[in-house]
Amino acid sequence: MSETDTIAAIATVTGKSAIGVVKVSGPSAGAIASIVTRHKLSPRKAHYLPFFSLDGSSIDEGIAIFFNGPDSYTGEDVLELHAHGNPFVLDQLVAIATSNGARNARPGEFTERAFLNDKLDLAQAEAVADLIESNSIEAARASVRSLSGEFSKGVTDLLALLVATRVYVEAALDFSDEEIDFLQDDELTERLLQLQYSIENILGRATQGCLMQEGFTVVIAGEPNVGKSSVLNRLTGEDTAIVTDVAGTTRDVLRENISIDGLPLHIVDTAGLRETNDAVEIEGIRRAYQQIEQADLILAIQQAGQDQDSSMLENLPEAIPVLWLYNKCDLVCRPVHEEPQENVLLVSAKTGEGFEAFVQKLKDAAGYTQTPEGAFMARRRHIDALQAVHRHVAQAEYNLRSVAAGELAAEELRMAQMQLNQITGEFSSDDLLGEIFGSFCIGK
Numbered sequence: 001m002s003e004t005d006t007i008a009a010i011a012t013v014t015g016k017s018a019i020g021v022v023k024v025s026g027p028s029a030g031a032i033a034s035i036v037t038r039h040k041l042s043p044r045k046a047h048y049l050p051f052f053s054l055d056g057s058s059i060d061e062g063i064a065i066f067f068n069g070p071d072s073y074t075g076e077d078v079l080e081l082h083a084h085g086n087p088f089v090l091d092q093l094v095a096i097a098t099s100n101g102a103r104n105a106r107p108g109e110f111t112e113r114a115f116l117n118d119k120l121d122l123a124q125a126e127a128v129a130d131l132i133e134s135n136s137i138e139a140a141r142a143s144v145r146s147l148s149g150e151f152s153k154g155v156t157d158l159l160a161l162l163v164a165t166r167v168y169v170e171a172a173l174d175f176s177d178e179e180i181d182f183l184q185d186d187e188l189t190e191r192l193l194q195l196q197y198s199i200e201n202i203l204g205r206a207t208q209g210c211l212m213q214e215g216f217t218v219v220i221a222g223e224p225n226v227g228k229s230s231v232l233n234r235l236t237g238e239d240t241a242i243v244t245d246v247a248g249t250t251r252d253v254l255r256e257n258i259s260i261d262g263l264p265l266h267i268v269d270t271a272g273l274r275e276t277n278d279a280v281e282i283e284g285i286r287r288a289y290q291q292i293e294q295a296d297l298i299l300a301i302q303q304a305g306q307d308q309d310s311s312m313l314e315n316l317p318e319a320i321p322v323l324w325l326y327n328k329c330d331l332v333c334r335p336v337h338e339e340p341q342e343n344v345l346l347v348s349a350k351t352g353e354g355f356e357a358f359v360q361k362l363k364d365a366a367g368y369t370q371t372p373e374g375a376f377m378a379r380r381r382h383i384d385a386l387q388a389v390h391r392h393v394a395q396a397e398y399n400l401r402s403v404a405a406g407e408l409a410a411e412e413l414r415m416a417q418m419q420l421n422q423i424t425g426e427f428s429s430d431d432l433l434g435e436i437f438g439s440f441c442i443g444k
């Protein structure tokens with residue numbers, strides 16, 4: 001399908017609402033505006049007037065705004081019709097557009113056109129979808145920061161620094177038989193250090209944004225009756241899970257989402273782990289292990305002051321970090337431990353003791369720091385790319401300093417640049433673009 005055809009869609013939520021907006025973008029937008037409004041619209045001005053159907057009857061009255069390309073969201077001619085939010089009215093307006101040269105827009109197609117017409121780069125386009133999907137004010141702020149181009153600017157500045165370093169290295173290689181060895185001088189060391197510092201700064205801020213969007217999954221595991229469900233309830237502040245003194249109370253997997261200072265935590269409560277012949281419990285335990293495999297952090301709970309056989313927690317996946325909680329500390333005389341151990345906390349789900357430190361520990365484990373400069377809304381693919389850039393630059397530095405292999409260093413820097421270009425979409429495959437824009441809502 002040609003990119004110069006005209007597209008139309010309802011941009012507001014389906015259902016009844018005070019106002020509903022229909023958007024049209026492409027070369028026929030002006031003609032469609034004339035048909036619907038029977039009026040010559042001045043660009044970028046709100047006109048309050050009747051909307052007409054093809055047979056000349058009035059459908060509704062509302063506001064029509066016409067934007068001349070390239071001064072529009074998509075960069076093409078755009079018509080916006082703000083009607084009353086009735087689905088039949090809005091459908092009719094779209095039908096008039098589609099019978100006059102437009103077709104129904106695909107999800108994200110308006111933003112895709114904005115990207116193709118250089119109105120937004122890829123990271124900004126993704127921020128549009130992320131802003132719409134934001135579940136907290138912090139996430140929304142981070143999205144706006146990315147949408148306004150702050151993240152892209154950080155990436156572009158990084159790119160400029162990287163290109164300058166590449167030029168320096170390549171030039172040094174060309175003159176390598178000169179007496180002074182450029183590759184060993186302080187100027188280059190300084191540049192590489194600055195590059196690493198910039199990457200770490202952006203990576204830190206992007207990681208915060210990514211965490212805000214995706215959240216952090218904590219799976220509570222431990223033997224029956226140690227207080228797993230009580231810990232969940234204390235965290236959610238509600239009576240979410242059933243708590244009794246019967247060992248084996250929880251059987252199903254229970255999932256709750258909470259937000260701590262803008263960090264979405266997905267907390268998963270599971271069945272107590274023990275040897276059992278009860279068929280229901282066996283299935284619950286199987287599901288518990290399944291959840292453990294998918295955790296970002298395992299919260300292993302034991303009862304404080306009791307020597308327990310923690311064999312059921314022995315074979316936890318090595319790659320997943322574990323935080324040990326000794327619960328029911330209200331029942332024991334302290335100090336239980338001589339020395340505070342790292343990743344071991346003493347708490348009471350009953351009294352709330354130790355929970356402040358525990359919640360802080362959860363934020364630390366997630367790597368959530370609320371950087372003073374503010375988070376960038378970023379996606380997993382951005383983080384992966386930035387981490388790859390970091391690795392390539394570190395390798396380049398090693399190649400130069402430790403093995404004096406200038407050619408290899410130059411190649412690493414070239415690969416770092418390729419990774420960076422992917423973030424803003426300079427060189428992106430059609431598959432990636434399809435995946436990104438396909439996840440938008442229709443009309444955006």
Ligand SMILES: Nc1nc2c(ncn2[C@@H]2O[C@H](COP(=O)(O)OP(=O)(O)OP(=O)(O)O)[C@@H](O)[C@H]2O)c(=O)[nH]1
Binds near residue numbers: 223250
């Ligand atoms: N004193 C005291 N009792 C607690 C504390 N936390 C939980 N309990 C009690 O311990 C018992 C078991 O609590 P649950 O939260 O159901 O324990 P669980 O680990 O979810 O148990 P299962 O679902 O059976 O695996 C209940 O009687 C709770 O009231 C605590 O911090 N202090």
Ligand SMILES: [Mg+2]
Binds near residue numbers: 272
């Ligand atoms: Mg339970």
